[in-house]
Amino acid sequence: MENQTHSTKRNNKSHRGGQKTHRILMPQSSIKFAIGEKKYKLSLEDxxxxxxxxxxxxxNYLEAKNNQDAQVLRQEYVEKLxxxxxxxxxxESELMAMRNELENEYTGKLDVVAANSEEIAxxxxxxxxxxxxxxxxxDEIFWMVNNNSIAVNKIIASVMLEFNQANDVEDYMVRQVNNVMKMKAKANEAN
Known part of the structure; x- marks a missing residue:
């Protein structure tokens, strides 16, 4: 419905007082997605x-915090190394043993961070x-991607990109201005 227009008159001819009917693009009230073989509808109600x-x-907060924890651990590991x-x-054998012990310690800590990432998913x-x-x-979407949380994260990112774009009032206003400019150009061509 995004590019449909609405008019209070059956045609766009002048009426009382020489005023024209203005066309307004109807904003979307929902977004439809096809994920795998299934179709989904996302409401844009307030x-x-x-x-x-x-x-x-x-x-986003949980993922950012988890990623930050991983970065801190990697930095600590590099500094201790x-x-x-x-x-x-x-x-050299003593140094090698210390490096291996440190690597095992931080591998375990990073495994916990990775497990937290899966838990968030x-x-x-x-x-x-x-x-x-x-x-x-x-459950359906996780099943479609064989419980791959990275694939689900990509699906969510794609959905949120469309969601944010549909809710971008400035973008809607630009489309509306472009529509008015096209209408004016057509009117000028007709005259």
Whole structure:
């Protein structure tokens, strides 16, 4: 419905007082998506938009915090590895053992961060997809991609890109101005 126009008159001819009927692009009230073989519809009602934005903000916060934790751990590992390399008076075998111990310690810590990432996907993505498309959508979409949380994350990112674009009032206003300019150009051509 995005590019449909609405007119209060059956035609666009002048009426009382020489005023013309202005055409207004009808904004979308929903977005349709085809994911796999299934079709989904996302409502753009105000109450839906608010809940979607709140839930997506929560997911972004959790993922950003988790990514930040991973970066901090990687930086700590590099710094401690440099400290080991700068030690004097140790045999190479001792240094190697210290490096291996450090690597094992930080591999374990990064494994916890990776597990947190999977936990975020399981606990947040499915309910978020249910919020977007209705009950069981999260389970359906996870099933479609063989429980691949990275694929689901990409689907969510694509949906949110369309969602944000549909809610961009400035973009809508630019389209409306372009529509008015086209109408004026046609009117000038006719005269």
């Amino acid at each position: 109450k839906s938009r608010q809940r979607i934005n709140e839930a997506y903000s929560k997911i 440099q400290e080991i390399d700068e030690l004097d008076g140790k045999k 399981i606990t947040e993505y499915k309910p978020f997809l249910d919020l977007l498309f209705g009950k069981q959508a999260g």
